[in-house]
Amino acid sequence: MTDFIDFHLHPPVEALLHGPLAPFLDGLRDVVPRPVEVEAIGDIAQWYRDHDAKAVLLGWHGGAGSPTAPLDGRRIGQLVAAAPDVFKGFGTADPSLGAAAVGAIHEIARLGLDGLSFHPAAQRIEASHRSMEPLWETAAEHDLVCVIHSGGTRLGAGRLGGSGIMLAPARPVHVDTVAAEFPDLRIVLAHTGQLWLDEALEVVRHKANVWLDISGQHPASMSRVLRDAVAGELSRRTLFGSDYPFASTPLEWIAAWNELGMPESVTRQVLHDNAAGLLGWD
Numbered sequence: 001m002t003d004f005i006d007f008h009l010h011p012p013v014e015a016l017l018h019g020p021l022a023p024f025l026d027g028l029r030d031v032v033p034r035p036v037e038v039e040a041i042g043d044i045a046q047w048y049r050d051h052d053a054k055a056v057l058l059g060w061h062g063g064a065g066s067p068t069a070p071l072d073g074r075r076i077g078q079l080v081a082a083a084p085d086v087f088k089g090f091g092t093a094d095p096s097l098g099a100a101a102v103g104a105i106h107e108i109a110r111l112g113l114d115g116l117s118f119h120p121a122a123q124r125i126e127a128s129h130r131s132m133e134p135l136w137e138t139a140a141e142h143d144l145v146c147v148i149h150s151g152g153t154r155l156g157a158g159r160l161g162g163s164g165i166m167l168a169p170a171r172p173v174h175v176d177t178v179a180a181e182f183p184d185l186r187i188v189l190a191h192t193g194q195l196w197l198d199e200a201l202e203v204v205r206h207k208a209n210v211w212l213d214i215s216g217q218h219p220a221s222m223s224r225v226l227r228d229a230v231a232g233e234l235s236r237r238t239l240f241g242s243d244y245p246f247a248s249t250p251l252e253w254i255a256a257w258n259e260l261g262m263p264e265s266v267t268r269q270v271l272h273d274n275a276a277g278l279l280g281w282d
């Protein structure tokens with residue numbers, strides 16, 4: 001039986017670290033507590049296999065005017081194909097393209113991927129922006145689950161002007177608008193909103209088509225408000241994610257989680273059952 005499903009893995013492959021994240025890599029190395037290095041997809045897959053675990057590989061698009069190629073659906077599809085027993089994949093599209101991005105989303109569905117991933121701060125566009133409506137509509141049409149990052153980001157952190165990255169597009173309330181306008185779209189709000197934690201929790205409470213991904217939150221620093229929500233009313237819509245390689249390893253995170261004394265049923269739901277149910281992944 002699968003021990004855990006990591007819903008938030010940014011595969012540290014060449015096409016990501018030396019692709020859309022290349023402009024941020026030096027800065028990330030200053031704020032991430034471990035070396036961020038390229039790893040072989042086969043080694044990553046074997047790590048999850050050895051731990052009876054599975055992972056969702058997230059694509060990445062640098063957004064409008066990005067000088068680098070995205071880690072797009074086609075590339076994510078190739079990574080998943082290397083180990084379909086342990087990986088599912090989420091593609092991505094340029095959110096600034098509006099209706100012109102729809103073809104990429106049809107392609108992601110055709111490739112058999114399970115969702116899409118967006119990073120509103122890095123992409124400098126809020127999820128509720130009118131130009132994104134065709135993307136949400138097409139994602140809902142194919143029942144693609146959409147991961148939307150929220151809250152702060154390590155990208156540009158500690159740099160002058162945060163390397164030009166603004167946090168406001170990553171407010172959870174923008175996701176609330178999308179969830180209301182596309183009630184058939186299943187959305188994963190990543191990172192718990194962080195500085196907008198209360199806002200994120202309220203969005204997930206209010207919208208049954210939104211799940212909470214607690215990646216980016218180390219269990220030791222979780223507030224009482226977050227722990228109570230996860231153990232209580234949101235226990236069936238909370239998902240574990242490691243955010244590797246930019247945060248703890250999955251095992252470090254789970255060891256810290258186990259120190260919280262959560263009921264075993266909640267741990268099973270958060271680490272496995274909720275993700276398995278959301279993706280139909282046994």
Ligand SMILES: [Zn+2]
Nearest residue numbers: 008010149243
């Ligand atoms: Zn992420």
